[in-house]
Amino acid sequence: MKKGKRYLLWIFAAFLVGMLFPRAYSAVDQTYQQLRVLVEVLELVRDNYVDQVDTKKLIYGAAEGVIRQLDDFSQFMDPEVSKRVKSDTEGEFGGLGIAIVSRDGYITVVSPTPGTPAYKAGIMPNDRIIKIEGASTKDMFPDDAVKKLRGAVGTKVKFTVAREPEGKTPGAPWAVKEYELERAKIVPEVASYKLLDDKIGYLRLADFSGHMMDEAADGLAAMKKKGMEALVVDLRFNPGGLLGAAVDFAKLFLSDSKMIVYTKGRKPENYQEFRSGRAAPYAGLPLVVLVNGGSASGSEIVAGALQDNKRAVILGSRTFGKASVQSIIPLSDGSGLRLTVAHYYTPNGKSIHRDPKTGIGGIVPDIALDINPEADARSIRQKDQIHTPGKEPVSAVKPEEMVKDEALGRAVEILKARDAFINLKPAQ
Numbered sequence: 001m002k003k004g005k006r007y008l009l010w011i012f013a014a015f016l017v018g019m020l021f022p023r024a025y026s027a028v029d030q031t032y033q034q035l036r037v038l039v040e041v042l043e044l045v046r047d048n049y050v051d052q053v054d055t056k057k058l059i060y061g062a063a064e065g066v067i068r069q070l071d072d073f074s075q076f077m078d079p080e081v082s083k084r085v086k087s088d089t090e091g092e093f094g095g096l097g098i099a100i101v102s103r104d105g106y107i108t109v110v111s112p113t114p115g116t117p118a119y120k121a122g123i124m125p126n127d128r129i130i131k132i133e134g135a136s137t138k139d140m141f142p143d144d145a146v147k148k149l150r151g152a153v154g155t156k157v158k159f160t161v162a163r164e165p166e167g168k169t170p171g172a173p174w175a176v177k178e179y180e181l182e183r184a185k186i187v188p189e190v191a192s193y194k195l196l197d198d199k200i201g202y203l204r205l206a207d208f209s210g211h212m213m214d215e216a217a218d219g220l221a222a223m224k225k226k227g228m229e230a231l232v233v234d235l236r237f238n239p240g241g242l243l244g245a246a247v248d249f250a251k252l253f254l255s256d257s258k259m260i261v262y263t264k265g266r267k268p269e270n271y272q273e274f275r276s277g278r279a280a281p282y283a284g285l286p287l288v289v290l291v292n293g294g295s296a297s298g299s300e301i302v303a304g305a306l307q308d309n310k311r312a313v314i315l316g317s318r319t320f321g322k323a324s325v326q327s328i329i330p331l332s333d334g335s336g337l338r339l340t341v342a343h344y345y346t347p348n349g350k351s352i353h354r355d356p357k358t359g360i361g362g363i364v365p366d367i368a369l370d371i372n373p374e375a376d377a378r379s380i381r382q383k384d385q386i387h388t389p390g391k392e393p394v395s396a397v398k399p400e401e402m403v404k405d406e407a408l409g410r411a412v413e414i415l416k417a418r419d420a421f422i423n424l425k426p427a428q
Helices: 003-020 025-048 055-068 079-087 117-121 142-149 212-225 243-251 298-308 373-381 406-422
Strands: 075-077 093-095 098-103 106-112 128-132 156-163 175-182 184-186 191-195 200-205 230-234 259-265 272-275 287-291 313-316 324-330 336-345
Touching: 025 055, 055 075, 075 079, 075 142, 079 142, 098 142, 106 117, 117 175, 128 142, 142 156, 191 212, 200 212, 200 406, 212 243, 230 406, 243 259, 243 298, 259 298, 287 298, 287 406, 298 313, 313 406, 373 406
Parallel strands: 200 230, 230 287, 287 313
Antiparallel strands: 075 336, 093 184, 098 106, 106 128, 128 156, 156 175, 191 200, 259 272, 259 336, 324 336
């Protein structure tokens, strides 16, 4: 092999040493000895493989292999993907409206965004997207899947979904269904609200995007003006969003500098605390929070903070369990590294992130409800309204297809029961 090519490979080896063993100076000779195997493989493939190969492609493939040994959220990004990640905003784009992650080697739906093509088609949290345009997604990185699912508004994309059977019966076959959906302009939804009977407010947050707080604050103020005396916050199917938005929302209900969430990693600088302010506008408002398997990230931060501080009753089913902190590290050739550097922890020290080995993670509700996920999704979907000029808004779900929202009904019962107990007086 020419000196230039061999030099390039040793530069790559040095890069790996710097990334994986930044403090192992005393063991640098041993590290180079271990990396020699990788360099030998690259040389042998380069010189002897039946077809001519691209050295850069081999190096990128090796880098991807290194990162795949870590977790489902760390990722090596080639220059094209790295550039797209940098330029992505929370504005409008053409897509289906789903948040996805990689779980156990499969592209897994965290939650569909209400009102989007995926949501209307009945895509559910924990559904596995096993094919896109006929190509398997096994071991595909989420960003690569997003790239395939997104496209120009009005174009269509075919994909195949596998859904685990109800009850997760061992050995039972997964239901497989093919979809062909038209991409739409996706504008992240934020907050909707309504004052229910008995002066109980209802606030639904679809995500924790940058402008969520403005709409949530407006909704709470409007309901308070009408006499709101208790509140149900609905975080079902909320995939999260910005950490700052989740922390700011929790601050509405927590005072006295209480812990909201903290991050902890291997390095001391990755420890960071997020606390409430001294006062909160709704510190004394009776509160129930609804969650389910589609509640992730920011939703789990809020639910965990309110639960550990005994500020709210958490009602529903175990949340998704995605709470890792990624750092985006640019590399010299325009590629990049998305590396997990810490995890989020609730005020009481519980790790929110799902342990891939045990399957344990997420926020366990104070009161668990056994509700069919599809019925749960429909109860949310029927709250979406279709607005037609000159007409009163109507539900997106036909009257004959509507279901009772069991979780919301139970939350209202809890708040009513609380008032009933408070009003009890001892016998004279």
